[in-house]
Amino acid sequence: MKADQSESGALKRILGLRSLFAIAVGVVVAQVVFISILQGVGLGGSHFFVALLIAFILTLCYVFTFSELALMLPRAGSISAYTEVAIGHMPAIVATIAGYLAPAIFALSAELFLLEAVLNSLFPESFTQLGWLIIIVLMLLNILGVDFFAKVQNLLAYLMIVSLLVIGIAGLSQSEPQGGSIISILEGLKDLDFDVLSLTMLALWSFFGLEFVCPMIEETKNPSKNIPRSMLLAAVVLLIVYALVALAGYLTVSQAALSESEIPHTVLVAALFGKSGKIVLAILAITATCSTINTVLATIPRMLYGMAHNGQLPAVFTKLHLKTKTPWVAIVFVASLIMIPTILLSGQDDIILTLVISAATIWLVAYVISHINLIVLRKRYPNYQRPFKSPWYPFPQILGIIGMVYMILNNSPSPEMTLQVYMNAGLMTLVATIYAAIWVKFKMKKGWFEPEPIEKALKN
Known part of the structure; x- marks a missing residue:
């Protein structure tokens, strides 16, 4: 162990607020998010803006939770470090592998397929190997x-934010909009009902991954x-930016054109x-995809690095x-995993939505x-030093659990897709659970929970 530690050394502390903000928005400024935002507007019209606000509230719930957990257990393993202390090593392994590594593979494969689809529609057969190169x-x-x-991440993230602001402002300044109007948004809110919750899953994609x-x-x-x-800061900025993009879509293009297009941002x-x-x-497409992949290749390997410690x-x-002083083995491993689906599923653009919802x-x-980790740790270590404490505990955590469970149970537009999504998610969870059960029992020689x-x- 001493030899390994001296060889590996330690990570270097060089990231400030500006870089962390770029990381926080890095996963979120993805093409799949543009699709979910604009299709949400197409399907729900003015109701989608309420769904966006609900998603923002659920986001604050998990931001409060991760802030407290991260500073209470300041380790690179992130959720694995929190979960092993709260409910044991087996769920810690499952939470990281099934909850983050697997979604990264699904989501980034979808992002690369989407990039290929967009570029092929603009410049046919001109960027055939761009995904691999990226x-x-x-x-x-x-x-x-x-x-x-x-x-690199600062450049990509801030360029994306500026680009989205330009699109949003351009949409607001249209002299002859072809979509709805501000007045119609206000009128549409009069008919608001519980169906708005079905739009929240689309809106929630706008805020996934800030905890990276x-x-x-x-x-x-x-x-x-x-x-x-x-x-x-990232949550607030993204709420403003994506609300502007959604409003630009609502005012500029008809709802039917947005909801019927597989890549509605091209229409806008x-x-x-x-x-x-x-x-x-x-x-926009290349920058968004690069930002997402760059963030994942930085953060997921740190999770694996922390788990190995x-x-x-x-131990490799x-x-x-x-x-x-970068975890190069983990970085190469994650990059290789991302490439596998892009090779096996090449050309199957029709599975993009299924991959996204599975993730x-x-x-x-x-x-x-x-x-759950935060609730357990609050009870088990009530007097432990916490540099950050979640406001209004335990209400954000209870609301977050209820909201996320509802989204899991109402995650896709059709029963057929729901079945495929559950099969994908179940398979990844099963594989992670089998590995975790064997590793914890026979290698770590500890109890599962x-x-x-x-x-x-x-x-x-």
């Missing part, structure tokens, strides 16, 4: 150092302030910018690059587990 380049940049990652700053906590400067601030950009929209859309994965995942469903389970004492967990 993964390889970003993998190498992440290995080169967290400072390289931060610079937590695995970077060992590389964060002043984490007690910057971790909560980055997630809260074409309506706003005409022929020049091709270049705008290509830049806790004995939940093979603890290895850091001798010069750059979302498993991700929601991880959020439920995080809320035996919590790790918090003092011991922090020393690992």
Whole structure:
């Protein structure tokens, strides 16, 4: 163990608030989010803006939870570190592998398929191997150092925010809008009913992944302030930005055109910018995909690195690059896993939505587990030092659990897709559970639901 530790060294603390904000929005500014936002507007009209607000409230619930957990247990393993102390090693492993690694594979495969579909519609057969190139380049940049990652991510994230603001403002300034009007939004709210909850899953995609700053906590400067601030700031900014994009779509394009298109952001950009929209859309698509993949290649490997230090994965995942101090084995492993579905499912663009909803469903389970972790740890360690405490505890956690469970049970537009989604999610969870059960019992020689004492967990 001593030899491994001296070889691996330690992660470098260089990330400030600006970089953490870029990480927090990194997963969220994805093309699949543009689709969910604009299709939500097409399906729900003015009601979707209420769904967006509900999704924002559920987001604040998990932001409060992750902020407290991350600063109470400031480890790169993130949810695995919290769960092993709350409810044991087996659920900790399942929560990370099934709740984060598997969704990353599903979601990024969908994102790459979507990028290919958009670029092929704009420039047929011109970017056939772009997905592979993006993964390889970003993998190498992440290995080169967290400072390289931060610079690339800052550029991508802030460029995306500016681009979305431009689209939103352009939509508001249309002289002859072809969609609805501000007055029709207000009138539509008079008919609001519980059907708005069916739109919330689409809206919730706009806020998934803000907690991806937590695995970077060992590389964060002043984490007690910057971790909560980055997630809260990202949540507020994204609410404003995506509300503007949704409003631009509502005012500029008919609801039918948005709901019937598989890639509605192409419809909106074409309506706003005409022929020049091709270049705008290509830049938007490439930047969004790169931002999402870059964030995942930085954060998920840190989760695996933390799990390996806790004995939940093979020790090879603890290895850091001798010069750059990045978890290079984990980075290469995650990049390789992302490539597999893009090879096996190449050309099957019709499965994009199924992949996205499958990823979302498993991700929601991880959020439920995080809320349970906080409730358990509050009872087990009531006097433990907490640099951040969730406001209004336990109401955000209870609301978060109820909301996320509802979304899991109402996650797709058709019974056939629901069955496929549950099969995908169930298969990933089953594989993770089998691995966890065998590893914890025979390798770690611990009980499946035996919590790790918090003092011991922090020393690992």
